[in-house]
Amino acid sequence: MTLQVDSLWLPYAQMKTVPSPYRVVRAEGVKLYLDDGTQLIDGISSWWCVIHGYNHPVLNKAVQEQLVKFAHVMLGGLVNDSAIELANTLVRITPSGLNHVFFGDSGSVGVEIALKMAIQFWRNKGFLQKSRFVALRRGYHGDTTGAMSVSDDDEGMHRLFKGVILSQYFVDAPGGDNIESSECQASLNQLDSLLQSNNSEIAALILEPVFQGAGGFRFYPPEYLFQARKLCDKYEVLLIFDEVATGFGRTGTLFAADHASVTPDIMVLSKALTGGYFGLSATIATNQIYESFLGDDPELAFMHGPTFMGNAVACAAALASIKLIETENYLSKIKVIEQILRQEIQGLEGTSLCDARVLGAIGVLEFECPSNLMGLKEFALNRGVWLRPYGKWLYTMPPYVIDENDLRQITSVMKEWVSYQNKRI
Ligand SMILES: Cc1ncc(COP(=O)(O)O)c(C=O)c1O
Structure with a gap:
């Protein structure tokens, strides 16, 4: 059946020429069922998030149990048990030292929260100039303007916006088989001199650890993370890991950070967090970050609060998803x-x-x-x-x-x- 999609604006598509999309009427396990009877094995997990397959009975049950209680309550002044339990669980399973979870509703928003948190961390400590970021070439961090600004502005999909949105620093992407590779060394040397000259205005380095996704589907040696951590510490710049794509096992360890046993100052999770059931992100910070927001001055507080943060149904799905990952090895x-x-x-x-x-x-x-x-x-x-x-x-x-x-x-x-x-x- 040809679909009329004029009223539905599709993602990343020239609507004048985009071929008609395929209509899914049922999905079960790894299979998608189209309206014409075609069965398809999903090779990309609906943009990498449906890690347990579709219509999973355990996730369905968790969602239904939460739904009969309530779907959502605001997180301002109210709280729900699923959000509390999920925050505790994320602190338990993410690299040691990440202790405070701020929920958002998508990967891009999770990244925005991380960027804002990093800038305000420095402001709260009196460093008002530290408001820019360093990112890797070939990186992709999302489609909102802050996330776009730290995505590759030459080759990335948002290059059209170069000069219009915030301008950030970039270093070449690492690559090769080991840390001695010319790509890794060039990247680290660039990072070293960039931070040495500009650390007074740089809040953080943001990167996708080990696997760069939409910017080039590239892998790089985990030791790079360790060296990047050392440089960030040396020049007093925060380190943010965007694990929106890599989180929850995609690179072979639960988090890509685990390949190098490196703890970032802030980590962002989304996509597979709910097993692909709902949009949810978690931006997780260390005590050092969190404590900089504490004090008697109201201006120190983090002024952020997406309406749907900590959505109870999404958190219930995430808890069931993590339980499956752990219990079914x-x-x-x-x-x-x-x-x-x-x-x-x-x-x-x-x-x-x-x-x-x-x-x-x-x-x-x-x-x-x-x-x-x-x-x-x-x-x-x-x-x-x-x-x-x-x-x-x-x-x-x-x-x-x-x-x-x-x-x-x-x-x-x-x-x-x-x-x-x-x-x-
Ligand atoms: C590494 C990374 N960060 C952020 C995002 C943005 O996530 P979302 O599409 O949920 O906004 C993506 C999406 O592909 C991603 O791969």
């Missing part, structure tokens, strides 16, 4: 996914294919240019798989509950596309 499921992805696509070669890489439950094929992926979505659809390439990257980030056959179905479509490219030349 998801990290071992992710290990199996990683092994299969490595067997199937790591190091794959082909025409126009520049790189094939894997980390945790992430498999990426990088092509020369976006035109190498034209028609891929329909190609995959005809083979029962939902994939949505971005730019020149064809990637899979499947739900962690995927079984071996379904995962191999996804990778076989990716490999078939590479063979198809070989034949097209």
Whole structure:
């Protein structure tokens, strides 16, 4: 059925030419069911958040139990048990030292909260100039203006806004296999000299640890985080980890920070936080950050409070999601996914294919240019798989509950596309 979507403005789309979207009428496990009877294995977990698959009985039950009590109460002056329990749980499972949880409603808002918190931390301590940020090239942190400002302003999707929104500092993205790589060393050297010259006006370094998502689907050595932490400490600049995409197992450890045992000053979580059921973010700060907001002067307080922060249903879903991750040993499921992805696509070669890489439950094929992926979505659809390439990257980030056959179905479509490219030349 062709859909009339004029009244529905779709994301990241030229509405004049966008192909009609596919209509999902049911979703169960890793499968999406379309109105024409097509069944699709979801290879990207609805933008990386539906980690337990769709319509999960445990999450459904948790949501229903909360719903019969109430869906939402404001967090100003009132509180709900799910929000309290979730805050305690997040403090328990995130890197040690992160002790205070501020809820928001999406990844972008979680990032905005982190940026605002970092600026006010310094203001509360009397450093009024420290209000700018350093970020990594190829980084992506969201679509709101503060988050856009720390996303790559040359190659990123928001480059149109360069010079219009806040201007921040950037250093080259790290890369390579280890910390000695030229990319890591160049990035650290740039960071060192940038912080040395400008630390009086820099509030924080913000980065996506280990895996840069929408800015290039790139991995970099975890030791970089350790070195970045040292430089931030040396030059008195805060460190913010945006774990919106990496949080909850995606890179093979519960949080990407765990690869390097580094604690940031502020960490942002969202996406998989509720198992993909609701929008919710958590911006989590250390005691040092939190305590700078305490005092007798009302001006010291953090003046922030999204209407839906701590939404009880979203928090109940998040609690059930984390319980599943812990009780069903998801990290071992992710290990199996990683092994299969490595067997199937790591190091794959082909025409126009520049790189094939894997980390945790992430498999990426990088092509020369976006035109190498034209028609891929329909190609995959005809083979029962939902994939949505971005730019020149064809990637899979499947739900962690995927079984071996379904995962191999996804990778076989990716490999078939590479063979198809070989034949097209
Ligand atoms: C690392 C990172 N930060 C922030 C965001 C923004 O999250 P949201 O789309 O929930 O606003 C994303 C979304 O892809 C992301 O990957």
